[in-house]
Amino acid sequence: RQVQSQREQLQASIGQLQFNKTGSREVSGITDDIIKLSINGVNSVEDLNGAVNALMMSFEGNSSEVRRWLPLIDDVAAATGVSASQMGEMIARVNESGVAESRVINSLSTKGIPIYRELGNVLGKTTEEAKKMAREGEISAATFEKALQRIGKSVEGTSAQLSSST
16 A cells, blocks of 8 residues: 555656656556665755756756666665765756766765766776866766666666665
8 A cells, every 4th residue: 555655646746747758657667666765775855856857857858868877876876875866967967067066076986976987987088187188178978878878787776675685
C-alpha cells in the first residue's frame, strides 16, 4: 500500500514536468526505477525524485536520458554521501550550459568525488591541467559526462551493497 501511494505521488510529480514529450508508460518506467532503487539501495524516494525533477527539466522531458543517468546518480550519491538530488541538479546545470563550470566541479571534488582525476584521465591531462581547464571554462558537458561515467563504473552497485549491509 505504501509503495502504491509513493508510485502515485511520483507519477504526479514527474508527470507535471513532462512537457508532453513522453507518454504515461515512460513516467511509469521512471517511477518504477525510483522505487526499485530506493528499495534496493540507500537513497530515499524523495531524494531520487529530486534528481529526476532536475533532470526532467534539463533534458526537456526526455525520459530515456533521465533513466540513463539515474543508476549512476544513485551509486555515486551512495558512495560519496552527496544527495542524489544535488547530483541531479549539478548534472542538469552542466547539461543546460554545455560546459562544466568550475564551481560545479569543485562542489563534487570537495565532497570526495575524484572528478578532477577522472577529467584528467578522459582528457589525457594531469589533474592540475584539468583544474586549470575547469577554471578557464574549457570542460565540455560531454567530457564531464565521460568523467562521471568512469566514476560511476568504479562505484557501480554501491547503493545496493550499502543497503544490504545495514
